[in-house]
Amino acid sequence: MRSHFQAANRPLSPYSLISILILGLLLACIVGSFSGVMTVHFGDVCEAFKLLFFDDIGLGGAHVGNDRLNNGAGSNPTAQVISQLRWPRLVLAMSVGACLAVCGASLQGLFRNPLADPSLIGVSAGASIGAGLAIVVLETLFRSMSFSLPHWAVQHLVALCAFVGAGLVAWLIYIIATCRRADGLMGAAGGTSVTAMLLAGIAVASLAGAVSGVLTLIADDNELRRVSFWQMGSLETSGWGVSILAFVVSVIVCSLLTQQAKALDALALGEVEASHLGVNVARLKRRLVLLSAFGVGVSVALTGMIGFLGLVAPHGVRLLIGPNHRYLLPASALMGALLLVLSDILSRAVLSPLVIPVGMVTAVLGAPVFLWLVSRHPQRYGQ
Amino acid sequence: MVVKTRYSEKRLLDKVSVTVHPNEFVAIVGPNGAGKSTLLKAMSGEFMEYTVPRRSLRRGVRGMTSAGVAALGDRVLSELPAEDRAKRIAVLPQASTLPFDYTVEEVVRLGLFPWRLSVKDANEVVRQALISADLLGFEQRHYLSLSGGERQRTHFARVLVQVMPPALVNPAFSVGSQYLLLDEPTSALDLSHQHALMQAASQHARHVGVVVVMHDLNLALQYASRCILVNRGQVVEQGTPTDIFTPDCIADVFGVKAHRVSGKAGQPQLLFEPLMMDRNRKR
Structure with missing residues (x-):
């Protein structure tokens, strides 16, 4: 009987994976600052540092347009590009990547299903409905009242509505997809129905399509461009204001979700089993739904629909170090950040000087992974 | 532990009143669908937490309302905080699924969820439970690669871990009377592991009340100190197995x-x- 013994086929220990990911992220940031249309020398980066932290335009420069770049009183334009365009973009990519990956991992824990990605089950679509409605309603409201809010306030309102939309969809899908036995009790083998989950995702996604269709009808040319970029998921909105908001939200979401790691492990056994282990299941579910809706909602409001990241990052981490949430959540955050930074570098490099929306890149890379997952375990995901 | 239940509409269990003491080994036996598992679930306090969603009641679809009390000592079970309850009652359901590929050791360690133990104590508790379930050498195996019986033993080790700390680590962890509720723990086990599990359970019955739903009357005769015979939602007989069977x-x-x-x-x-x-x- 003991001859069955085999070592766990986990190629890496959690700590080595986390160190590798941190190193990779640093490297990717260096590559990200140097790559682009402009050739950058080491001196430019040093000057960008100086500009960012010691000059008055530093982090406060939420709005960077060409005017500001040209006005930079005789200073190095390359350094300006680095400190005001590339770095905030890197911070935005890292924050949104980490946020989406950690929310994906937590939703997979909540749904007890490795296929629960925010973009597949409609949570991202719900966020985009919320944000889209907010844009339509706000714009018409302000136009009719001939009164304009500052840009940042509008952005926060849109983020708030996206959060509400994401939360409603996550809750709805959880209720629809969680199987209840005929007698109204949660089955011992609880879990969620994959079919119900994905079908609900399709329904919500087509609803989101309708809302954004209406949006494109009433939008003017400039808005249209913004909306279409947003649907494809892009980091073009970056600037220190947006990036810092994303960074703060992602730190909050990641640290609060990581605190639920032990309870998520217990929840993997099923809701009833988790409650027998002393988990307050109702409270845990409420926290998971709220936090991941907050993370996904804000991410979608700022960068649009970036798909598959919440699926690919946690799955890669699980293959390498196993499903233990104590390590899975932080490692997924790092992996998500790294993947999105790399996708962004790729999106700027492939058709340079054109920039492909980064959502396209993650979809092109993520969809085959998803198909591979489904074909590898058809019986596991088929029911 | 005292349980009194009554379910309306479907009448899974009707006016049942059962008392279990720590240091008892109680077997619940009866035909399929007699209400054995329901009785066990009532003991674990499951029905108080998972009552019927209101919408199914309104639609009148097989709604089930529950009335009944499960009490530990002088306290009603549903009033105990979740963690205190988990330290005192460990439940092994008939079947458990895991969506992710945890190792055996990680699954067994989940039983420590309600406890705050030092690393050394935790390792000792887990090791003892693995020995009791004959799982030494399986620590690093992946749960999803196990056979049905091995999975069952893994979950048995997990619920053992949940009630072990007071007796094994430190009497200061004592939380009052403890109970181990096992729903058909031997259903997938081979002959030797059936007896090994029963022996491990009856060892624990020295300081923990053990309640086992089982079908093998001879196993019940051999290990149980008391037997509850359930049929069609009612307790037919209670007493020592030798007297009842x-x-x-x-x-x-x-x-x-x-x-x-x-x-x-x-x-x-x-x-x-x-x-x-x-x-x-x-x-």
């Missing part, structure tokens, strides 16, 4: 003809006669 009673409840023989050391054993195919089950 008379040929008349077995014929009455299970519709099977049984003979009692004396086994080794005068211990009674049951032999069952094969059923005729056309014979209707006696109700």
Whole structure:
């Protein structure tokens, strides 16, 4: 009987994976600052540092347009590009990547299903409905009242509505997809129905399509461009204001979700089993739904629909170090950040000087992974 | 532990009142669908937390309302904080699924969720539970690669871990009377592991109340100190297995003809006669 013994086929220990990911992220940031249309020398980066932290335009420069770049009183334009365009973009990519990956991992824990990605089950679509409605309603409201809010306030309102939309969809899908036995009790083998989950995702996604269709009808040319970029998921909105908001939200979401790691492990056994282990299941579910809706909602409001990241990052981490949430959540955050930074570098490099929306890149890379997952375990995901 | 239940509409269990003491090994036996698992779930306090969603009641779809109390000592179970309850009652359900590929050791360690132990104590508790479930050498195996019986033993080790700390680590962890509720823990086990599990459970029955739902009457005869016979939602008989398992009673409840023989050391054993195919089950 003991001859069955085999070592766990986990190629890496959690700590080595986390160190590798941190190193990779640093490297990717260096590559990200140097790559682009402009050739950058080491001196430019040093000057960008100086500009960012010691000059008055530093982090406060939420709005960077060409005017500001040209006005930079005789200073190095390359350094300006680095400190005001590339770095905030890197911070935005890292924050949104980490946020989406950690929310994906937590939703997979909540749904007890490795296929629960925010973009597949409609949570991202719900966020985009919320944000889209907010844009339509706000714009018409302000136009009719001939009164304009500052840009940042509008952005926060849109983020708030996206959060509400994401939360409603996550809750709805959880209720629809969680199987209840005929007698109204949660089955011992609880879990969620994959079919119900994905079908609900399709329904919500087509609803989101309708809302954004209406949006494109009433939008003017400039808005249209913004909306279409947003649907494809892009980091073009970056600037220190947006990036810092994303960074703060992602730190909050990641640290609060990581605190639920032990309870998520217990929840993997099923809701009833988790409650027998002393988990307050109702409270845990409420926290998971709220936090991941907050993370996904804000991410979608700022960068649009970036798909598959919440699926690919946690799955890669699980293959390498196993499903233990104590390590899975932080490692997924790092992996998500790294993947999105790399996708962004790729999106700027492939058709340079054109920039492909980064959502396209993650979809092109993520969809085959998803198909591979489904074909590898058809019986596991088929029911 | 005292349980009183009554379910309306579907009447899974009707006016049942059961008391279990720590240091008892209680077997619940009865035909399929008699309400054994329901009784066990009532003991674990499951029904108080998972009552019917209101919408299914309104639609009148097989709604089930529950009325009943499970009490630990002088406290009603549903009023205990979740963690305190988990330290005192560990439940092994009939079947558990895991969506992710945890190792055996990680699954067993989940039993420590309600406890705050030092690393050394935690390792010791987990090791003892692995020994009790004959899982030494399986620590690094992946749960999803295990056979049904091995999975069952893994979950058995997990619930053992949940009630072990007071007795094993430090009496200061004592939380009052503890209970181990096992729903058909031997259903997938081979003969030797069936007995090994029963022995491990009865060892723990020295300081923990053990309640086991089982089908093998001979196992119950051998290990249980008391037996509760359930049929059609009611407790038919309670007492020592030797007193209860008379040929008349077995014929009455299970519709099977049984003979009692004396086994080794005068211990009674049951032999069952094969059923005729056309014979209707006696109700």
